[in-house]
Amino acid sequence: MQLRMSTRALEGVLVVDCSGRLVFGEESASLRDTVKKLLAQSPKIVMNLREVNFIDSGGLGTLVSLYTTARNAGGAVKLASLSQRVGDLLQVTKLFTIFEVFDDTEDAAKSFKKDAA
Secondary structure (H helix, E strand, O other), X not given: OOOEXXXXXXXXXXXXXXXXXXXXXXXXXXXXXXXXXXXXXXXXXXXXXXXEEEEOHHHHHHHHHHHHHHHHOOOEEEEEOOOHHHHHHHHHOOHHHOOOEEOOHHHHHHHHHHHHO
């Protein structure tokens, strides 16, 4: 199953709802292009990964790349609603120490307001 994405605004933050597989190749390139365009509109991005059932090393690399791109633009990419498999993968790779991870998109969006305070 390839990666499907949709975007929406939530409390002034752009949310990217992803479903499918985040893997090296077309899926990673598509996600990277989508998020980079969104960063031009808003530096505040939440990645909703609830429906992502598989991430490979290329997908992880894409998430790290987007995190870095957002930071360099003065913004942030935060992760929300991780599946058990994706959460375990972030634990094993120690990427939990880099990304801010939230149980749901609402909490992730609200966290941007706390950051500004």
